[in-house]
Amino acid sequence: RPKEPVFMVKGKENSVFDVPQEYLDDKYKPIGAQIVNRFGEDANEKIPVSRISLPPLGDILELKRNENFSLFLPKHRRIAGKLIDIFLGMRNVDELLSCAVYARDRVNPYLFNYCLSVALLHRPDTQDIDLPSFISSFPDKYLDSQVIGEVREQATIVPDGSRTPIEIPKDYTASDLEEEHRLAYFREDLGINLHHWHWHLVYPFEAARAVVDKNRRGELFYYMHQQIIARYNFERLCNDLKRVDRLVELKEPIKEAYFPKLDSLVSSRAWPSRVTNQTLSNIRRETDQITQDVDDVIRWRDRILEAIHMGSVRNEQGQTIPLTENEGIDILGNMIESSILSPNRALYGDMHNMGHVLISYIHDPDHRHLETFGVMGDSATAMRDPIFYRWHAFIDYIFQQFKNTLPTYTPQQLDFSGVTVQDVEIQTQNGKPNQINTFWQQSDVDLSRGMDFQPRGSVFVRFTHLQHRNFTYKINVNNNGSGNKQGTCRIFIAPKLDERGNPWTYRDQKNMFVELDKFAVNLKQGKNTITRSSTESSVTIPFERTFRNLDNQRPTGGDNLAQFNFCGCGWPQHMLIPKGKADGFPCQLFVMISDYEGDKINQTTEGVCNDAGSYCGIKDKLYPDRRSMGYPFDRLPRQGVNTIQQFLTGNMRVRDVSIQFENRTFRPREVGMN
Ligand code: CUO
Numbered sequence: 001r002p003k004e005p006v007f008m009v010k011g012k013e014n015s016v017f018d019v020p021q022e023y024l025d026d027k028y029k030p031i032g033a034q035i036v037n038r039f040g041e042d043a044n045e046k047i048p049v050s051r052i053s054l055p056p057l058g059d060i061l062e063l064k065r066n067e068n069f070s071l072f073l074p075k076h077r078r079i080a081g082k083l084i085d086i087f088l089g090m091r092n093v094d095e096l097l098s099c100a101v102y103a104r105d106r107v108n109p110y111l112f113n114y115c116l117s118v119a120l121l122h123r124p125d126t127q128d129i130d131l132p133s134f135i136s137s138f139p140d141k142y143l144d145s146q147v148i149g150e151v152r153e154q155a156t157i158v159p160d161g162s163r164t165p166i167e168i169p170k171d172y173t174a175s176d177l178e179e180e181h182r183l184a185y186f187r188e189d190l191g192i193n194l195h196h197w198h199w200h201l202v203y204p205f206e207a208a209r210a211v212v213d214k215n216r217r218g219e220l221f222y223y224m225h226q227q228i229i230a231r232y233n234f235e236r237l238c239n240d241l242k243r244v245d246r247l248v249e250l251k252e253p254i255k256e257a258y259f260p261k262l263d264s265l266v267s268s269r270a271w272p273s274r275v276t277n278q279t280l281s282n283i284r285r286e287t288d289q290i291t292q293d294v295d296d297v298i299r300w301r302d303r304i305l306e307a308i309h310m311g312s313v314r315n316e317q318g319q320t321i322p323l324t325e326n327e328g329i330d331i332l333g334n335m336i337e338s339s340i341l342s343p344n345r346a347l348y349g350d351m352h353n354m355g356h357v358l359i360s361y362i363h364d365p366d367h368r369h370l371e372t373f374g375v376m377g378d379s380a381t382a383m384r385d386p387i388f389y390r391w392h393a394f395i396d397y398i399f400q401q402f403k404n405t406l407p408t409y410t411p412q413q414l415d416f417s418g419v420t421v422q423d424v425e426i427q428t429q430n431g432k433p434n435q436i437n438t439f440w441q442q443s444d445v446d447l448s449r450g451m452d453f454q455p456r457g458s459v460f461v462r463f464t465h466l467q468h469r470n471f472t473y474k475i476n477v478n479n480n481g482s483g484n485k486q487g488t489c490r491i492f493i494a495p496k497l498d499e500r501g502n503p504w505t506y507r508d509q510k511n512m513f514v515e516l517d518k519f520a521v522n523l524k525q526g527k528n529t530i531t532r533s534s535t536e537s538s539v540t541i542p543f544e545r546t547f548r549n550l551d552n553q554r555p556t557g558g559d560n561l562a563q564f565n566f567c568g569c570g571w572p573q574h575m576l577i578p579k580g581k582a583d584g585f586p587c588q589l590f591v592m593i594s595d596y597e598g599d600k601i602n603q604t605t606e607g608v609c610n611d612a613g614s615y616c617g618i619k620d621k622l623y624p625d626r627r628s629m630g631y632p633f634d635r636l637p638r639q640g641v642n643t644i645q646q647f648l649t650g651n652m653r654v655r656d657v658s659i660q661f662e663n664r665t666f667r668p669r670e671v672g673m674n
Helices: 026-040 058-062 074-089 093-104 109-122 145-157 179-187 190-202 217-238 294-310 328-337 351-360 386-403 506-512 543-547 558-564
Strands: 015-018 045-048 283-285 290-292 312-314 320-322 419-427 435-446 460-468 472-479 485-495 514-523 526-533 585-595 652-666
Touching: 058 074, 074 093, 074 109, 093 109, 109 190, 179 217, 179 386, 179 460, 190 460, 190 543, 217 328, 217 386, 217 485, 217 506, 217 514, 290 294, 290 351, 294 312, 294 328, 294 351, 294 386, 328 351, 328 386, 351 386, 419 585, 419 652, 435 543, 472 485, 472 514, 472 585, 485 506, 514 526
Parallel strands: 015 045, 435 652
Antiparallel strands: 283 290, 312 320, 419 472, 435 460, 472 526, 485 514, 485 585, 585 652
16 A cells, blocks of 8 residues: 555545555565455556566664664664665655555664655755654554553544544653653643654754755754743743753763653554663664764763863864854754764764663663663653753753853844833733743644554544743834844743742843743834744744644645745744643743844745744755844843843843733533633
């Protein structure tokens, strides 16, 4: 069957590929005709597959079809690079289709999906092909194994049309005895995990140079993950937990445990768990071709910190490359992650990736139990585990060490002469001013694409996620200069108080600011009122785009489709606003209008999906903001600034707002979304 993810052709769900006999795997060749007949029975169309000279798959086949696949493992990255090159090397779509059909039943399915997805994203001639949502191809990476069992049962027994959504319990991976479980709604959110998987799909760290070398990708690695930590810390404070402790002692027991309760449909095995107080060990796993000492990671860390404090790195040719104010962070991002753009992988290693690997093999470092990696080994599942945030807080600490060496912004650099932000207000229909309302909502996703069952048809699961009421920012700006001015409006939010209930010092609060939106504004002379809806955020994508299960939301072709795949990257709109508290969680909303002269990038983004540019960039374009990512909170404050109020220049404004959480669950579509 032309099961996804080869090519999903709308309206051709009942088509089969006309597979040439010689394409069949050896074990199926003797019964080839029977197979074709069996799957062709209910087909209304045969899709022709042209015969090409078949590429040798070589060591790509060393990863067995029932094994798990991880981009963090060097061996897996290498073979993924080869398969991507094969797909990219096909001369036209016909050949690509043929090659994909040939590889589909030989290659590991996760590897196949990843490589074909990367190829479809990057080939000029496949820009109008729809990439199915990863959750519908591989629901087992996102959903409790018991739910998958129920889905299968319903699909077998209940006829299509009579099926009702299967409800996923909100709390299933732990109980309230475990305080980290308070954050499960964030860590296990389907949209957040899909965003993370998609981000790493768009920004691979190993593949052909043309695929990896995107504008400011190292800096974006730093910024997108910094924002994840800021958002996570914000949520922790909403749940009476202190900010996450960075994983600093790599040889001490790790107190956080995690039991994912996911089963792999591919290997028919459970994803490994981690009990409390396990300790990292050196890894020696021959089958995975990986040997890694904990001490190596410590050495890389020390060399990286030394480079930061020396202000330069040494490349493979022994030359010194300065870590400049503008480009230093991009070099460091590639070096710390690391990507193939790292100036020197021998010296600075592969720190962040190997952290994922060491943690993901903590339960079986020498493969004596024949166990595969835990959820930290896969970008589709890593954010479920509390340890992800401890590791990334450590990574972020290193980036901040670099940012702390940069000159501070002067008031002249920050200000926008003649432009004053008078006031900002949050408005919600029939709601209190400056209050944002959050609650639980249920939504349905169709899983049938990833389920290999007969008869086919939709099977929906119903999950519960955080949601907020849509709101509007109303910003009053005075332009006292002569003539019109262009600016960029930057909106952030942070908790007003720290975990002890004290006001923040600026140094700490600046790392807590979560970006909500960023957009260009035209200011006429005199008074201006800017209104902007929360749904327009440059950080998020709408629910339908995260899941893409609603057929009526699908673009129908041409230009829209061209941008669709890239646009799967974006923070889910339903997680734009942290949870808040039942009696209101005090926050500070920050608005800045910066001078467009310092922000502007000369390019057109028309017709290009650019609505989640803040965390994801824009496809085939420069990052849409010339300032350092995270501006103006990316550096230490100038002398004498100890609070956010002291930091403000005339073009900035802070206002107290509150996030009010109502512990109520709205059924699907009951909520009027303004
Ligand atoms: Cu996104 Cu560690 O980089 O997961």
